[in-house]
Amino acid sequence: MILLNTTPSKGYLVTVAITQLLFFFMLALHFYLRLNGVDSVLNLPIASMHFIVIAILCGSLILGIYSFVLIYQLSKINSLLKYEIKERQQAESILRQLTDNMLDIIYKTSLHGDIVYISPSQKFLLGYENQELIDQKFFKLLHSDDVESVVNLFHESIKNKTAYRQEFRFKCKDGNFKWLEATVNHLSDPKGSVVGSVFCCREITWRKQLENAQALERQRLFSLLDSLPAFVLLIQKDHSIKFMNKYFLEHFGPFYGRSCFEALASKDYPCEVCIIAEVFESKTPKSFEFADYKGRTYEILAYPFFDVDGTTLVLELGIDITDRKQLQKELIRMDRLNLIGEMAAGIGHEIRNPMTTVRGFLQMIASKEQSKDYREYYKLMIEELDRANTIITEYLNVAKTKEADKKVQNINDIINSILPLLVADAIKDDKYINVQMEKVPNLLLDDKEIRQIILNLVRNGLDAMQPGQYLTIRTYLENDCVALAVQDEGEGINPEVLDKIGTPFFTTKDTGTGLGLSVCYGIANRHNAELTIESDEKGTTVSCHFKTELGES
Amino acid sequence: MSQETIDILIVDDQVGIRRLLFEALADEGYLVKMAGSGAEALKILSCTLPALVLLDMKMPGMTGYETLQEIRKHYGPLNVIMMTAYGDVEIMAQTKDLGVRHYLNKPFDLDEVRVLVKGLLAEVSSLQLFQQDIS
Numbered sequence: 304m305i306l307l308n309t310t311p312s313k314g315y316l317v318t319v320a321i322t323q324l325l326f327f328f329m330l331a332l333h334f335y336l337r338l339n340g341v342d343s344v345l346n347l348p349i350a351s352m353h354f355i356v357i358a359i360l361c362g363s364l365i366l367g368i369y370s371f372v373l374i375y376q377l378s379k380i381n382s383l384l385k386y387e388i389k390e391r392q393q394a395e396s397i398l399r400q401l402t403d404n405m406l407d408i409i410y411k412t413s414l415h416g417d418i419v420y421i422s423p424s425q426k427f428l429l430g431y432e433n434q435e436l437i438d439q440k441f442f443k444l445l446h447s448d449d450v451e452s453v454v455n456l457f458h459e460s461i462k463n464k465t466a467y468r469q470e471f472r473f474k475c476k477d478g479n480f481k482w483l484e485a486t487v488n489h490l491s492d493p494k495g496s497v498v499g500s501v502f503c504c505r506e507i508t509w510r511k512q513l514e515n516a517q518a519l520e521r522q523r524l525f526s527l528l529d530s531l532p533a534f535v536l537l538i539q540k541d542h543s544i545k546f547m548n549k550y551f552l553e554h555f556g557p558f559y560g561r562s563c564f565e566a567l568a569s570k571d572y573p574c575e576v577c578i579i580a581e582v583f584e585s586k587t588p589k590s591f592e593f594a595d596y597k598g599r600t601y602e603i604l605a606y607p608f609f610d611v612d613g614t615t616l617v618l619e620l621g622i623d624i625t626d627r628k629q630l631q632k633e634l635i636r637m638d639r640l641n642l643i644g645e646m647a648a649g650i651g652h653e654i655r656n657p658m659t660t661v662r663g664f665l666q667m668i669a670s671k672e673q674s675k676d677y678r679e680y681y682k683l684m685i686e687e688l689d690r691a692n693t694i695i696t697e698y699l700n701v702a703k704t705k706e707a708d709k710k711v712q713n714i715n716d717i718i719n720s721i722l723p724l725l726v727a728d729a730i731k732d733d734k735y736i737n738v739q740m741e742k743v744p745n746l747l748l749d750d751k752e753i754r755q756i757i758l759n760l761v762r763n764g765l766d767a768m769q770p771g772q773y774l775t776i777r778t779y780l781e782n783d784c785v786a787l788a789v790q791d792e793g794e795g796i797n798p799e800v801l802d803k804i805g806t807p808f809f810t811t812k813d814t815g816t817g818l819g820l821s822v823c824y825g826i827a828n829r830h831n832a833e834l835t836i837e838s839d840e841k842g843t844t845v846s847c848h849f850k851t852e853l854g855e856s
Numbered sequence: 857m858s859q860e861t862i863d864i865l866i867v868d869d870q871v872g873i874r875r876l877l878f879e880a881l882a883d884e885g886y887l888v889k890m891a892g893s894g895a896e897a898l899k900i901l902s903c904t905l906p907a908l909v910l911l912d913m914k915m916p917g918m919t920g921y922e923t924l925q926e927i928r929k930h931y932g933p934l935n936v937i938m939m940t941a942y943g944d945v946e947i948m949a950q951t952k953d954l955g956v957r958h959y960l961n962k963p964f965d966l967d968e969v970r971v972l973v974k975g976l977l978a979e980v981s982s983l984q985l986f987q988q989d990i991s
Contacts, residue, residue, distance in 0.1 A: 651941060651942065652914055652941040652942060655941035655962045655963055656870045656872070656873060656941055656962060657870075657872060658962070658963045659870075659872075659873055659876070659941075659962040659963035659964060660870070660872030660873055660875070660876050661872075662963045662965075663873075663876035663877075663880065663963075663964075663966050664876055664879075666965070666966045666967075667876070667879065667880060667883075667966060688963065689963075692963055699942070
């Protein structure tokens with residue numbers, strides 16, 4: 304470092320110059336004194352003078368030689384210095400190029416957070432001129448939500464003399480904020496005392512956007528899973544549940560880690576119909592139908608699923624098909640009824656015509672004088688023909704395709720009009736009829752058909768009861784519907800039988816046609832009403848719900 | 857109306873029904889003629905006009921409804937009883953619009969037919985008497 308100082312070298316040069324001058328002066332004086340023959344100078348004998356001059360000459364010579372040595376050394380040092388300076392200048396320029404061209408930003412701040420240096424790259428990222436930021440408070444340029452955490456870290460790094468990483472939003476010149484990721488570290492002077500802080504920042508706005516987009520996508524996926532109208536499960540080989548969506552959670556409860564059969568079937572062993580073991584083995588999708596412990600039917604699709612950690616799971620998608628199955632059943636029933644209706648209409652005409660002829664001639668012959676002994680037989684034959692005709696009528700009623708003859712009227716009036724007939728029917732077998740009619744709005748009804756449905760339901764109820772029991776006919780309002788309910792005190796319907804009820808020709812009675820309830824279903828359908836049967840050992844209730852809008856339209 | 861030679865025309869494609877109604881009504885003393893189709897009925901009607909027509913709804917070729925339309929076109933308010941094996945509400949409503957007031961559902965009761973025919977013909981004859989009085 305001392306070699307860098309040029310002052311001593313100047314001193315050496317002056318010394319060398321003076322020594323040279325003195326040397327030449329003394330040499331000149333020596334020859335002058337010799338040539339002019341001077342004997343005494345300054346009262347000294349000339350010999351002494353020569354001695355002095357020679358001594359001085361010698362001294363000067365030694366000094367001169369020394370000076371030359373020094374000068375040689377100095378010039379050597381000088382060239383070394385020049386080389387070093389050049390190297391430093393080069394290094395500095397590389398450093399400047401680096402700081403100027405890198406995209407990261409370096410802030411140097413004082414202990415108070417004032418910006419004392421900022422790398423030029425900030426202009427490219429943030430848009431400020433460098434001098435605009437110098438002496439500004441670093442923290443004032445942060446997003447208000449981030450100030451506290453950054454200030455804390457700043458102080459921590461100064462206090463602990465360690466580096467920290469932090470993400471924060473920095474205000475650009477145009478007022479927008481950009482996400483920066485920074486390493487905050489303390490800055491010391493050569494003596495080791497902390498003088499400030501340095502922030503090495505890198506822009507991560509795009510990364511943050513990506514992270515946000517990912518979070519959003521993840522959220523979307525979850526809400527998609529949660530809004531599915533089906534349950535989604537991830538099941539492990541031991542039947543334990545690893546994931547469930549909201550649908551499952553709401554319908555079965557939080558069974559995380561517990562088994563699927565416990566949740567779905569309320570059992571402590573796997574269900575018979577379960578095929579997830581097969582899916583694990585074959586790694587191919589399979590599906591099956593499953594009834595949960597609440598009695599709802601699900602179509603379950605089971606797919607092999609490879610978890611992020613590579614383990615194989617089964618993804619189960621369960622769709623509630625209870626209503627669909629019910630509807631399908633209903634459709635099959637309607638199809639059957641329609642087929643019967645068409646058949647009945649087709650053959651009805653062909654059978655009724657000959658029946659008319661036969662019946663007519665029987666009636667004619669019966670009235671003749673000659674056949675008075677056989678009148679009873681004729682009467683019986685005519686009755687049998689009429690019975691046959693009733694069956695045809697029932698068939699035709701099963702599925703009338705034509706619109707019923709509907710009028711706005713009250714169902715209670717229709718019940719009242721048919722009640723004496725029903726009561727007479729019941730009394731005959733020592734059974735009783737209760738009527739509980741609430742005030743209900745008018746409906747668009749075909750009175751003939753409604754009479755038919757009441758008659759069929761009441762007769763079914765009466766047939767199911769023992770003498771002395773009561774049958775109840777009720778009308779009431781329920782969920783915007785007018786309900787007609789016929790409740791008997793019979794033994795109830797066997798569950799196997801209950802499934803087949805309403806199927807045309809299905810009957811448990813010795814003399815039944817198996818069409819009574821089919822007719823009721825047909826009538827209910829034409830009135831846009833719903834027929835439901837509830838049965839237990841205390842009796843059976845058949846209810847027909849008519850939508851009230853019908854009456855208002 | 858004075859040159860009429862028959863009281864009732866029976867129109868049905870079923871021979872058994874024609875025969876039955878013929879026997880039953882002829883026994884009552886009416887003059888009855890029969891037609892096996894709508895076309896035949898119209899041919900008879902062009903010669904002689906009955907007081908009452910018993911017309912079957914479903915016939916091959918010209919249906920009862922089409923025959924009725926022709927009758928209304930050419931012979932005006934002739935008394936017609938429609939006969940049907942279906943009790944079909946829609947067709948009944950259509951014929952109602954063409955002025956039909958009475959129906960017979962097959963298989964019908966002969967007594968019912970007799971009563972209905974007797975009533976209608978009595979109505980017709982009283983009307984005729986009334987018209988004669990006026991003229």
